[in-house]
Amino acid sequence: MxxxxxxxxxxxxxxxxxxxxxxxxxxxxxxxxxxxxxxxxxxxxxxxxxxxxxxxxxPIEVLIEYVSLFQKGDETTEARKALLVGQRDLLEARMVDMQGTLGRLNQKIERYEQLVVPAENDLK
Amino acid sequence: MxxxxxxxxxxxxxxxxxxxxxxxxxxxxxxxxxxxxxxxxxxxxxxxxxxxxxxxxxPIEVLIEYVSLFQKGDETTEARKALLVGQRDLLEARMVDMQGTLGRLNQKIERYEQLVVPAENDLK
DNA sequence: CTATCACCTGGACCTGACTCCAAGTCAAGT
DNA sequence: ACTTGACTTGGAGTCAGGTCCAGGTGATAG
Structure with a gap:
């Protein structure tokens, strides 16, 4: 291809x-x-x-490191695994953070709904 | 302060x-x-x-827009809400993506564990 | 046989999000 | 009165991660 x-x-x-x-x-x-x-x-x-x-x-840098380890062959499996584990943990941490932000965003949206709905009722 | x-x-x-x-x-x-x-x-x-x-x-640009709407007063509540809803949906979509990546990462890590553990047993 | 088209390279340029710096001001301590 | 230290501004520099472009090559269609 x-x-x-x-x-x-x-x-x-x-x-x-x-x-x-x-x-x-x-x-x-x-x-x-x-x-x-x-x-x-x-x-x-x-x-x-x-x-x-x-x-x-x-990050690109980390992925480059992974590819480079991969190309060095079987002696680097431990290092590659450690790299992946590290990145997984970072990813999980970021997802926890984002979950928090999502909650905050939803709260804010709810407060806007409480403002907007009564305003719409006024029009009836 | x-x-x-x-x-x-x-x-x-x-x-x-x-x-x-x-x-x-x-x-x-x-x-x-x-x-x-x-x-x-x-x-x-x-x-x-x-x-x-x-x-x-x-993105900074979107947040600038939010602050700017906020400063224009009460006529912009609908627009602000729409902006937040849009960003929340994007955030949720990104989290779904990340969940997928997390799964893939964990699978890869597991495969490394199946390689590494037998190698350690050999040493005994 | 030449025009077209997809591909190649090296290098310049771009965007987002800061980060650093020089030169200056002000208030407080000695 | 003068030094110190935290603050100010405007503007340049940095970094990640691409994106674009000029100029060139090779295969294929008319």
Whole structure:
């Protein structure tokens, strides 16, 4: 699959896919004889994984570190696991925070409803 | 309360507090005769609110819009409510996404555990 | 055989959200 | 009177994370 199709499939611009590869967010993609990127299914799994992690807010730097560990082979499994555990814990913490914000937002919205509904009743 | 104390209280740098005021993320803070900011309790409530919303990822632009509507008075309550509802829905959507990512992360971590535990047993 | 089209590279540019700095003012302590 | 320290402003700089562009190459259609 060439870059245009990968771009459609993951809804990421071709520029972004090239950028991800350039900075090491996904492993190097193989090329055809004339230098065109040919995305394999494994490449696609990486893209999917990275897109998902980025959407949840994991920093690029950390993901680059993960890919780099991955490419160093089996001696790095412990380090990779530790990295994932760390990021999971951060993610959970952020979700707790967001839950709090959500509650606060809902309270504020309720207070607006108590203001707006009586105003609407006045019109009747 | 002067800027240094507000800074300590909210764990935001003085520069950030001035920046927030400058761009309209919090309403204008009153000054002493010699031009020093004097944060009132209401100012503090704004700062707390904004800090909470920013931590959950609401964009500055949207929050500026909210403050601006607030300052236009009672005719804008509907618009303010709509803004909050919109942001709440976005927040909920992001949390659903993050929940998915969390699951994926946990699966990956589990697979690392199945690799690492047998390796540890070998050492016995 | 040439025009088109998708692709390539390197590097400049952009946005969001701060962060830092120089130069100046003011109040309080010695 | 002078030094110190917290404050002020305007403007430049920084960082993450892309995004855009000019100039070039290679395959394919007419």
């Amino acid at each position: 060439k870059i245009a199709e990968a771009s459609r499939r993951f809804d990421l611009s071709a520029d972004t896919l090239r950028y991800y590869e350039r900075v090491g967010l996904i492993p190097t993609v193989n090329r055809t004889a004339s230098g065109i990127r040919e995305y394999s299914e494994e490449d696609c799994r990486w893209i999917g994984f990275i897109k998902c992690m980025r959407a949840a807010g994991l | 002067k800027i240094a104390e507000a800074s300590r209280r909210f764990d935001l740098s003085a520069d950030t507090l001035r920046y927030y005021e400058r761009v309209g993320l919090i309403p204008t803070v009153n000054r002493t005769a010699s031009g020093i900011r004097e944060y009132s309790e209401e100012d503090c409530r704004w700062i707390g609110f904004i800090k909470c919303m920013r931590a959950a990822g609401l």
